[in-house]
Amino acid sequence: MNWNLIKLQIVELLDKHKRITTVADQLGLKQPTVSFHMKSMEQELGVGLFYSKAGKVHLTEAGQSLNHYAKKINALAQEAERVVKEFDERGSGHLKIGASYVPGTYVLPSILSGFSKLYPQISISLTIRTSPVIQEMLLNHEIDIGIMSAEPFQWAPLIGETLCEDELVFFFNPKHRLARQANLHPEVLKDVPFILHGQESSTRTMTLKWAKSLGIELKPVMEMDSLEAIKQAVLTGDSVSIISKIAIAKEMQRDELVYREIPQNPFKRYIYFTYNEDRIRSSFFDSFFQYLRDSVQSE
Template sequence: MNFIKLEVLVLISKYNKVTTVAEKLGIKQPTVTFHMKSLEKLLGITLFEVHGGYTVLTEPGEVLLHYANKILKLRDEAERATSEFSLLKRGSFKLGASYVPSTYLIPEVLKAMKKDYPRLEISVTSSPSSSIIQMVLDHELDAGIICSMEVHNPGIIYKKIYQDELGLVFSPNNPLVGCEVLEKQDLINKTFVHHSKVSSTRRLVEKWLEKNKVYFASIIQLDSLESIKHILMSTDWISIISKKAVEEEIKRGKLIYRELPEEPIERDIYVVYNKDRWLSPVMKKFFEAF
């Protein structure tokens, strides 16, 4: 199939230079101009204008751009899905995951998939759950693994694969180590290490803290879970972290995990995919891994 006219439109919107578009596509500049004029003739409307040496899209061009992006993403998805039927089982699979699943669940899944599809190219994108959902909706990802969100998108299929628990984590040198069962007052006026604001974990933690009226002497924010774990090891600070994320540190005696007082924080982890996505052999193999 020939999608080059739509590719020209998308690249013009990005670079605003015919010469740059020609370079990106590996074709000559007159060929790019031909496809621009051909697309305008086909639709009977002006899509491109030149202003100050830059080529820009007209308002109808911007409307077409919206659909061109969708069409090209669907094309890429279709190519990935159909490529799996070649005799050599080649192809690609694009997976997205929020931090905890990408670090602590995906490695075993990838090993299982590569066993049956050794020539399959697999890419993993790590982003917050909300970003993964949007990328799945936009057909930029074949599937995702996310931590639970309060509202499920109707355009997404959700399959629960794991229930995660969050608890209090601190160093073995922290005075709290002597408390097998924590009370709310044990947490008050401590230095607390928070997750980044885009983290779904942070939203759950903030909701729990507000409900239980737990306040800290000071709060430190770190963007990386690994950074949080390392700083807890060397201080008497505390944090609320996924139990799955600290399993190895607990085994090695580097960190201590305690259940939260009053009520636990539990969240589901889901495999997600676009409801319009065809379940290819690779997709089915992916689901079998859970």
């Protein structure tokens, strides 16, 4: 079987873009060359990998299975090229960071700005996704570092270094009737309009685990993927929600929002510095980790 990286790149890019012309442009190939590689892969494997529908190219079930490994191999090839090039770039390089929504939105921007001033030769890219997606990106060697809010986890070959606790709290506007209570009791939360986080949110997962552990049935009136949208809905209405205390720090300083601890909550969440131990560290990995840790601890 005569395989090369171009074929695997074609599989990955077709899954992403669904058009042969787009794939050809991205790889600097002619369209007939891409089509030739597609046919040769199917002939060599003896199974259909692609099919056309409504003017787009899709992967068959077999093609999706191949793409699972194509993405890993392509990422490893890019990493190998990066590692070798760093020997000749005299301290310059690129750092790919993935972060979940709380650290990516409310913690990292100022820290990355400060780090860039100290190391102007290092370019940084930041991708913000949910914690499960960040973990998958680390496993697939798509990023160097993950900064994410999560419950304690063990998932080899991922290593998680705790940066700080990411405390979850109930929050509402200062005029809400719950604001008159110094401490919340579980029974008062049953009939309060509640805003749930999106399906893939770790906050949603912990919220539902907490409610189930106490036998509480929450009263969801809305579901939102955006932290900022949840904050605005709570600011302007009579709903409550659960959020990271870090995410409402500015609003609390301006007395626009108030919070209360989650009653009888046994679940803890932390912000982790996470990496794949199978990925070769760049020359500036440790410098960033130390800067990040010092910045978080000084806040």
